[in-house]
Amino acid sequence: MREFEGKVILITGAAGSIGSSAARSFAEAGAKLALLDLSEEALETAAADINTEKLLLTADMTIEAEMERAVQATVDRFGRIDVFINQAGISGDFLPLTEQTVESMEQVLQTNVVGAFIALKHVLRVMIKQRSGAVVNGACSGSLLGGPGMSTYVASKHALLGLNKTAALEVSEYGIRVNAVCPSALDTGWMEDIESKAAKGNEKTARSGFEASVPLNRYGTVEEVTGLMLFLASDRASFITGSYFRVDGGQGTTSV
Template sequence: MQLDFSGKVALVTGAASGIGEAVARQLAAGGAQVVVADLHRDAAEQVASSIGAQARARQLDVSDADAVRQLVDATVAEYGGLHLAVNNAGIGGASQDTADYPLEEWHRVLGVNLHGVFYSMKYEIAAMLAGGGGAIVNMASILGSNGWAGSTAYVAAKHALVGMTKTAALEYSARGLRINAVGPGFIDTPLLAGMDRAAYDGLVALHPAGRLGKAAEVAALTCFLLSAQASFITGSYHLVDGGFSAR
């Protein structure tokens, strides 16, 4: 099914690789103008260049509220509006038991994975309402509904992100704005490139599908939720996890 995003302007954070890149490419393939936002400017520019004239690269640290505001404002000024957003930027953080978890890591992970999504929604929502509505997808994780030993900050942020998504959806659904969350399982992205084979196989074994997911599979669901085909879907948390959460 080819989704039609003609005439739409989309902002994707963390779009220089992995899931974010796949989302940006699928949105552009559907006709959207896409802002490829990422902390890593060079990588974002490579992605935007490979997509073509429909994409613009922008450097963005989502943990900086003013930087997020400026990017949303600049997007509206350049394109005349903002209709779609995918808040995908995120980091993993340290692996430590809760009592030993470093305070600086706690603040760093929540600064990106939770505060960054709040900042993004705060300014995206205002821009979308000014234009008559739109759709937002927040990238959660299977750890938005499950625990994972050693990842207290990441798990806390993703659980909170799901709750924040549901709350915002209740607040704005009657005003033409849909907001959903997607929860990927472990996805085969460049982030796993340095993992040893035993650890990789251990992750695969957690998924009844017998493999890790692909970024394009997460992007396909994300883009569907952004599309007019999903017009009655809001406030939901959708898993793409190969059966991980069904155990």
């Protein structure tokens, strides 16, 4: 189905595993793409096999002027933004809270909260003028649960859900929907980095422990996440806003 034929999709973190998978899926559904990331080289590599009209944008989301320029460049090229996938983020250090540094906390919050806020601010301004649009925020299971060793990341992703709910309330009158997806561990390079941080030299043991915390006893795939993103961005989800959806193999049902 090409249900996004002619639609304009802006994706941040587009060079990452989830962002690039979402880009390919939206392209296959007929969309035009504005793909944003920090590294031009990584972005070009990720977008090389995506066959659709696309605009590649490099910007630091934590710098408001850069994000504002990227949003304007998207509008200048395509005339509108129909869907925003707010996916960019960093993991931070894997350490007990008592060993985390203020600098690490500030860096993670700056990217995962302030950057997401800036991006939402400027994209929603465009959608309000259009009186239409759909946003999918890239949250995670850490938005809902604790995570030993990941206090900075978990705090930032809890905050992102607060932005998700508030934004949904503020823009509903304009016909704009805002939702979030909350995946647990996925079979990606990002999770390999977490495994290494958690148990340097014993990554296989770390992975086994992470998988054991999931009732389905495995990592998820990026396609299992981006499939939900496409649904939430589509007209099939026209009465869904302000919500978040677990993609976690049942992990959330095992914790208080």
